[in-house]
Amino acid sequence: MAAILTASSGPxxxxxxxxxxxxxxxxxxxTTGYIYFWNPETNDTQYEKPVHSSNGVSAPxxxxxxxxxxxVQKPSQGQHYDPNGRHSRxxxxxxxxxxxxxxxxxxxxxHEGYDSLGVGTDISQESYCRHNEISVMGGDVxxxxxxxxxxxxxxxxxxxxxxxxxxxxTPIQAQSWPVALQGRDIVAIxxxxxxxxxxxxxxGFIHLKNRRSxxxxxPTILVLSPTRELATQIQAEAVKFGxxxxxxxxxxxxxxxxxxxxxxxxxxxxxxxxTPGRLNDILEMRRLSLGQVSYLVLDEADRMLDMGFEPQIxxxxxxxxxxxxxxxxxxxxxxxxxxIAADLLVNSVQVNIGNVDELVANKSITQHIEVLSPMxxxxxxxxxxxxxxxxxxxxxxxxxxxxxxxLSRNLTRNFGAxxxxxxxxxxxxxxxxxxxxxxxxxxxxxxxxxxxxLDIKDIRVVVNxxxxxxxxxxxxxxGRTGRAGASGLAYTFFSDQDAKHALDLVKVLEGANQSxxxxxxxxxxxxxxxxxxxxxxxxxxxxxRFNGSYVGRNGGRxxxxxxxSSERGGGRGYDRGSRDSDRYLNVDASRKRSRxxxxxxxxxxxxxxxxxx
Numbered sequence: 001m002a003a004i005l006t007a008s009s010g011p012x013x014x015x016x017x018x019x020x021x022x023x024x025x026x027x028x029x030x031t032t033g034y035i036y037f038w039n040p041e042t043n044d045t046q047y048e049k050p051v052h053s054s055n056g057v058s059a060p061x062x063x064x065x066x067x068x069x070x071x072v073q074k075p076s077q078g079q080h081y082d083p084n085g086r087h088s089r090x091x092x093x094x095x096x097x098x099x100x101x102x103x104x105x106x107x108x109x110x111h112e113g114y115d116s117l118g119v120g121t122d123i124s125q126e127s128y129c130r131h132n133e134i135s136v137m138g139g140d141v142x143x144x145x146x147x148x149x150x151x152x153x154x155x156x157x158x159x160x161x162x163x164x165x166x167x168x169x170t171p172i173q174a175q176s177w178p179v180a181l182q183g184r185d186i187v188a189i190x191x192x193x194x195x196x197x198x199x200x201x202x203x204g205f206i207h208l209k210n211r212r213s214x215x216x217x218x219p220t221i222l223v224l225s226p227t228r229e230l231a232t233q234i235q236a237e238a239v240k241f242g243x244x245x246x247x248x249x250x251x252x253x254x255x256x257x258x259x260x261x262x263x264x265x266x267x268x269x270x271x272x273x274x275t276p277g278r279l280n281d282i283l284e285m286r287r288l289s290l291g292q293v294s295y296l297v298l299d300e301a302d303r304m305l306d307m308g309f310e311p312q313i314x315x316x317x318x319x320x321x322x323x324x325x326x327x328x329x330x331x332x333x334x335x336x337x338x339x340i341a342a343d344l345l346v347n348s349v350q351v352n353i354g355n356v357d358e359l360v361a362n363k364s365i366t367q368h369i370e371v372l373s374p375m376x377x378x379x380x381x382x383x384x385x386x387x388x389x390x391x392x393x394x395x396x397x398x399x400x401x402x403x404x405x406x407l408s409r410n411l412t413r414n415f416g417a418x419x420x421x422x423x424x425x426x427x428x429x430x431x432x433x434x435x436x437x438x439x440x441x442x443x444x445x446x447x448x449x450x451x452x453x454l455d456i457k458d459i460r461v462v463v464n465x466x467x468x469x470x471x472x473x474x475x476x477x478x479g480r481t482g483r484a485g486a487s488g489l490a491y492t493f494f495s496d497q498d499a500k501h502a503l504d505l506v507k508v509l510e511g512a513n514q515s516x517x518x519x520x521x522x523x524x525x526x527x528x529x530x531x532x533x534x535x536x537x538x539x540x541x542x543x544x545r546f547n548g549s550y551v552g553r554n555g556g557r558x559x560x561x562x563x564x565s566s567e568r569g570g571g572r573g574y575d576r577g578s579r580d581s582d583r584y585l586n587v588d589a590s591r592k593r594s595r596x597x598x599x600x601x602x603x604x605x606x607x608x609x610x611x612x613x
Contacts, residue, residue: 024050132171138349142182144174151177156244157202164240170195175351176327177203185348186327187341191362192476193483194353196329197237200297205242207295207325208270215248215268218289222296222320223273224313226303228253228426229433234273234299247271254278255426262287276304276312283319290319298344301330302337302472310340317344331479332472361475361512365482368491369505371519377465377493378410384463384491385415385443392460393436396445397477399466407465408445417443448473459483464492471504499523 014026024037037050125143129135134144145151147168148158169177172190179186180203190196204221213220225231235251242249250264252274258281265272265288272279272288282288296317298304304313326345330337341348361367372380381396388394396411398404401421408419418432418441435441437456448468459481468474474492481488494505502523509516 021050128174132174133354134171134175135352136175136349137352138179138184138347141349142178144171145169145177146174151202153202153206154245157205157241160241160244161198170199172196172351172353173199173202175353176200179349179351180204180325180327181206183207183325185325185345187345187348187350188327188329188353189333189351190329190331190353192331192479193362196299197234198241200299200327200329201234201238201241204271204295204297205245205247208247209245211294213270213292213294215270217268218292219269219272220292220294221271222290222293222316223271223299224279224297224304224316225273225275225299226307226309228255228275229429230300231273231275238271238273242271249273252278252282254281255429258282276309276316279316280312283316290316291321293320294324296320296324296326298326298328298330301328301340302332302334303476305336305340310336313340314343331476355511361508361514362479362482362488363512364486365478365488365490365512367478367509367512367514368489369494369509369517369520370491371517371523372493372495374495380493381407381463381465382411382414384461385411388461391439391442393439393456393458394443394461394463395459395480396443396463396465397468398445398447399468401447403466404445404447411443411445415443416441417445419445421447448477456480457483458486460489462488462490464490467492467494467498467501471501471508474501474505475508494520496523499526 017026020026020037023041024039027038039050128144128146148161148166151158151169168174172188172194176186176188176199180200186200188196188199200223208220211220223231223234225234231251231253235249238247238249248267248269249271250261250269250273252261252272254275254277258278261278262282265282279288283290298313304310326348328337328341328345328348370380385394396407396417398407401423404419404421408417411417418435420429420432424432432441432444433456436444462478462481464474464477468477478488478490478492481490494502502520506516506520506524509520
């Protein structure tokens with residue numbers, strides 16, 4: 001499908017094709033040499049050759065998995081994309097490129113180390129994008145790079161990639177690398193375990209090499225992360241792959257003394273990876289300047305917004321120069337993330353892996369949903385653990401810290417379990433994660449503090465002992481397995497009290513081609529969690545005490561077994577991933593407000609913010 005390059009960097013007309021339906025015209029991309037097709041009447045473009053449908057109207061290519069540019073300039077316009085001509089980033093700036101109003105770029109704007117002709121020759125661009133469900137929005141988006149050698153990265157980085165066991169870029173890397181190397185803003189939406197970290201780190205290294213800033217004056221690259229676990233993993237990847245280029249990186253996070261972090265900053269660093277709370281603390285101390293940051297990354301932006309960090313993020317961004325490159329990586333694309341992207345990014349390219357309009361689970365994960373009563377959970381959990389080979393890495397998710405510790409104690413002797421949650425000190429959490437990574441404690445019992453960001457290889461099984469407070473958290477929990485193309489298993493214990501999530505769960509299962517249990521479909525047909533619970537009768541009220549928890553007699557909207565409160569309207573269970581967030585919310589006061597709610601009125605702050613587990 002490739003064509004001979006012309007001398008011009010812009011698009012040009014392809015030789016006439018008598019089989020091409022009118023009014024379509026063939027165009028040659030001046031930078032990649034690929035032929036695409038343009039309809040001058042509708043201004044539509046596509047890479048797949050149009051054909052006549054039965055009614056004589058040319059049928060466009062499939063929309064969901066084809067690499068398309070939402071706007072392509074006519075050959076006569078001769079306009080070019082200029083990365084230095086970005087408009088001022090004010091508080092009212094919007095992402096207009098999501099509607100596709102960018103101009104074509106000039107080939108002279110390429111950054112050092114990027115070969116625009118490097119797309120693999122063994123598979124067409126169109127086929128590669130369709131196979132990997134890649135779609136893009138933005139003007140004149142470059143072709144994906146399907147091999148490491150095609151990227152033009154320094155040989156030492158390519159060698160590190162191969163030594164790490166990577167044979168080729170992941171889809172998100174293949175498509176976001178060439179865009180990032182043009183210096184353009186990116187919104188990348190992809191499932192967990194898709195290789196997003198290296199998707200922004202490697203272009204950041206090239207950016208750093210071209211800028212040659214003085215690290216004593218402050219970092220050039222700033223990466224914001226929702227949790228300290230994810231932040232330390234990003235730092236480890238930056239050190240590993242940036243070592244040959246002598247790139248320095250430090251990590252700022254709460255729950256640890258500021259002194260060592262401040263000393264590292266005083267020595268000068270190229271990259272700062274930080275959680276928003278701790279970074280704001282250090283900025284208020286005026287011990288760090290962001291005045292020469294020109295490469296800003298928001299990793300797991302949706303998670304940061306879920307944790308209430310939006311005010312802190314906006315405050316930090318005000319300290320960063322407006323002339324910068326901003327990359328936002330997220331697993332979901334809700335309204336809140338769209339809003340902050342519109343405010344912080346300029347003329348961005350949106351890269352989607354899969355369908356961003358739906359919450360889609362990793363199809364390489366086999367999901368087992370088991371409808372159980374609370375009394376059946378422990379026995380079934382032990383059966384699952386025994387059915388796996390000794391030493392297999394398994395994560396068990398609970399909704400409360402209390403249950404997390406209780407399960408860990410019960411499972412330590414026979415299965416080598418260890419617990420991690422928000423009440424653990426930083427030293428304890430680091431030790432537990434180290435034991436889990438090395439296999440000394442192959443079973444990790446965790447609250448949602450570990451549901452995102454942890455990138456631990458060889459996790460075979462995820463067990464949802466308690467169903468999470470939302471379907472998004474379910475998808476992110478099970479995403480701890482089946483990473484980097486590997487297969488995985490996820491077991492989920494589902495109860496009548498979780499019935500309000502039944503419909504969303506069925507959609508996720510069907511979207512990932514998983515079997516749906518009959519009991520789950522029956523819950524959907526009964527209308528969710530508004531009916532009578534299996535374990536009690538009556539009309540609301542707090543019910544009897546069960547294992548230190550309140551169980552509302554009607555189940556329904558309240559929390560359930562082993563949650564700290566099960567009154568109707570008790571709100572969503574929640575576990576902050578970092579002590580950074582505790583600065584901004586009074587946890588004890590929050591609990592009091594939640595418990596003071598009438599058991600029959602599910603309204604007020606507690607419904608929105610949840611009880612803290």
